[in-house]
Amino acid sequence: MSQDFVKDITKRDVDFAQWYTDIVRKAELADYSSVKGCMVLRPAGYSLWENIQRYVDDRLKEMRHENVAMPMLIPEHMLLKEAEHVEGFAPEVAWVTHGGDSELAERLAIRPTSEVLFAEHFRNIIHSYRDLPKLYNQWVSVVRWEKTTRPFLRTTEFFWQEGHTCHVDHDDADREALLILDLYKEVCEEVLAIPVVGGRKTESERFAGAIETYTNETLMYDGKALQITTSHHLGDNFGKAFDIKYTAKDGKEKFVHQTSWAITTRSIGALIMVHGDDRGMVMPPRIAPVQVMIVPIAQNKAGVLENAKALEDKLHSEKIRVRLDDSDKNPGWKFNETEMKGIPVRIEMGPRDIENQQVIVVRRDTGEKIAMPMEGLTENIVKLLDEIQKNLFESAKKRADEKTEYMEDRETFNARIEKGGFAVTPWCGDASCEEKVKEETTATSRCMTFEDNEEPIVGKTCPHCGKEAKHIVHWAKAY
Amino acid sequence: MSQDFVKDITKRDVDFAQWYTDIVRKAELADYSSVKGCMVLRPAGYSLWENIQRYVDDRLKEMRHENVAMPMLIPEHMLLKEAEHVEGFAPEVAWVTHGGDSELAERLAIRPTSEVLFAEHFRNIIHSYRDLPKLYNQWVSVVRWEKTTRPFLRTTEFFWQEGHTCHVDHDDADREALLILDLYKEVCEEVLAIPVVGGRKTESERFAGAIETYTNETLMYDGKALQITTSHHLGDNFGKAFDIKYTAKDGKEKFVHQTSWAITTRSIGALIMVHGDDRGMVMPPRIAPVQVMIVPIAQNKAGVLENAKALEDKLHSEKIRVRLDDSDKNPGWKFNETEMKGIPVRIEMGPRDIENQQVIVVRRDTGEKIAMPMEGLTENIVKLLDEIQKNLFESAKKRADEKTEYMEDRETFNARIEKGGFAVTPWCGDASCEEKVKEETTATSRCMTFEDNEEPIVGKTCPHCGKEAKHIVHWAKAY
DSSP states (O other): OHHHHHHTSOOTTTOHHHHHHHHHHHTTSEEEOSSTTOEEEOHHHHHHHHHHHHHHHHHHHHTTOEEOBOOSEEEHHHHTSSHHHHHHHGGGOEEEEEETTEEEEEEEEEOSSOHHHHHHHHHHHOOBGGGOOEEEEEEEEEEOOOSSOBTTTBOSEEEEEEEEEEESSHHHHHHHHHHHHHHHHHIIIIISOOOOEEEEOOGGGSOTTOSEEEEEEEEOTTSOEEEEEEEEEEETHHHHHHTOEEEOTTSOEEEOEEEEEEEETHHHHHHHHHHOBTTBOOOOTTTOSOSEEEEESSTTSTTHHHHHHHHHHHHHHTTOOEEEOOSSSOHHHHHHHHHHHTOSEEEEEOHHHHHTTEEEEEETTTOOEEEEESTTHHHHHHHHHHHHHHHHHHHHHHHHHHTEEEOSSHHHHHHHHHHOSEEEEEEOOOHHHHHHHHHHHSOEEEEEOSOTTSTTTTTOBOTTTOSBOOEEEEEEOBO | OHHHHHHTSOOTTTOHHHHHHHHHHHTTSEEEOSSTTOEEEOHHHHHHHHHHHHHHHHHHHHTTOEEOBOOSEEEHHHHTSSHHHHHHHGGGOEEEEEETTEEEEEEEEEOSSOHHHHHHHHHHHOOBGGGOOEEEEEEEEEEOOOSSOBTTTBOSEEEEEEEEEEESSHHHHHHHHHHHHHHHHHIIIIISOOOOEEEEOOGGGSOTTOSEEEEEEEEOTTSOEEEEEEEEEEETHHHHHHTOEEEOTTSOEEEOEEEEEEEETHHHHHHHHHHOBTTBOOOOTTTOSOSEEEEESSTTSTTHHHHHHHHHHHHHHTTOOEEEOOSSSOHHHHHHHHHHHTOSEEEEEOHHHHHTTEEEEEETTTOOEEEEESTTHHHHHHHHHHHHHHHHHHHHHHHHHHTEEEOSSHHHHHHHHHHOSEEEEEEOOOHHHHHHHHHHHOOEEEEEOSOTTSTTTTTOBOTTTOSBOOEEEEEEOBO
């Protein structure tokens, strides 16, 4: 029985896409629904999202952001107000045309994103410099009519937070967009244990309506990149399109400068593809809904369940997220379940362990088995959870570093793109050059570092077209 | 200035509907949007919802419920599967007919409620009695195409939690539905300080697809009733329509029995209409986003802001939700703002107070001003917040009791309905009798007590038709 459980999963190196789907299903993270491209987030998947939410929400509130809720529907004429924005989103909008039995006078878009709703509200409530900055956020789902979908990675409906802020000028908006990029880096690296590369998007990869899109990019196990979070500086594009003005200290009327930014359920797809292995999901302890699973051995023997329950209570009282599996499944089956679900630590406790005043502790990340005395157990489990968190980040960082390569010639570039990973090169800054790279290699520019026209760019040429280099770009095939 | 602020609100006894709208706008709870019937939940309104969420979510998790997320869209054929359910909801569904530029093969409903989505998922994941009970919940918004809308009370889109559970049999489902009714009573009375009357809906007032709808009903300041929460026992209606079967311990295949239940943003409308007064919103301390506002007097004088800040830090460290208003508005304006927004306690602190080692504390509920020494201030504020919470509940209970009247004759009934409040009468149980009462008085049956056919019903006649009484019913005009 125990063997079959694992054999059910495709191996990562055999078929990564199938492995991914297997994990999503077998670890009970999500299920398909009868609505095209929409998934059911199951308790294990949704609680990951709740933990991400809690961390991000607390941090945003510390930074003085306030939560609000906008309608999920957008009248068509509003979506048309900002030209680039509508061009970017119109092709993937779900349209509501009927309410009950009546056809609507104007069709309504289910929000693909909410810039225009916030813009309209900001126009109503912002009058003076005293009303600025406005730092708003909402936790909702959005709908984009995608052609091909995969659970978490690309779904017709997905969950996110979307931050929308208004500022007195360009610099204050830019400061906010970069602060949020830093916050997202902190969430990715310290909570999700996923190393990221931060930077700016090239013009052609920018959000529709933004003057600058900042991004955190990360590498999956298979070497493909994933944009895990973005933060957009919108300039005064929406301010002008929606007439959001304020009276400045000098009495002059000015347009607000805005930002918008998001982290989505896509980050759970990244969690799977960065940390998961051939035995199932692997959850970093800081985000794991269950950090420790206690599996009693010979649980029908006198004292076993009582001791296991006492241990559960003890760990629980120390704020460890612990569960006891006292179901009537056999221990081997339970071991496989904790591994498949990616629970960071398993504690095995049988009659002999109780006699010896110890337990067997098994790490999900390394598979290592450790006999730990009951004395000092709580402290040692807390230490172990920290150690696992650190190890997962470091392992992921090592894999990413091994797949990240700087080059100044096209041959090395092609080889790296073929193998997977980030190929880092100087670049001229021309959209046509970027487009040509994409056509020839299917790699896209993921981000530019922050040192445009500075060392180490000066004097370099673009290996793709031979012109003078102005930026350093991370390229990769991407999700 | 300070007078005008309050003059802007219509008096409750002059025009209750206009008073309500004034509070929603002036206390900055919600704003209108350009989407018909949809509101913008502003920070003050949304944080009330967050506090309700946190309390309910913690309690549901203690009771072993798990959060999940279903898609927001429902294919039309799925909505048609349970006959009564579709009849109840089809007239108010918003239909998605196009995705991007293409017309969809089948139109999709934006969920008005999610019974059918959960039913489909339950069919996929429930196989054995070991999988039961399944206790699921989700926090989302739903859309119902309403003809006339009012912020919080009746909006096209509204926020709620919807619980959906599966059980081995009728009794276990009934137990769950009643447990949740009790939980909701606890939330209303202990957190929102709103007294409720619990009971069962008559057949004609039941949820579409339920075999029993339990409800908590409450009276607003104007004497109209509001259904604040409901819990439905669905029997095996959806089990049969969606073929949700499990293998019982005896090896036989059985249909699951289900419940569904919700608390919505409507409860914020009730909060306003139960506690608000002619000076603005009144928030019960347990749910108030800000419990204490410190207003410095002569804040430019040396030491005032420093002392006020020190007090803020001190109260904050004791888990009191406190803010300091150090803006450049004048104190009178700040006083009016704290009153309009319904902040339970205001602390005024000026140079002379600092000298005397005291502050002036003003209760929002009674308007009482109390000089409190700095020594022991935190403990006294905590006590005062408890006292305000208790007073708000007791005042609301007294008002409701005064408007609740038992009678056995139609004349007294008509007079009570006319005055507003609950008219409590024996009732025969016939839908046609109930319909006639509604036609003649516009009052509806709000709930039946749990003592059907028992004392004190035996031997009574229905005052509406003269037949034998079987139930005791609360009747009222309702929102």
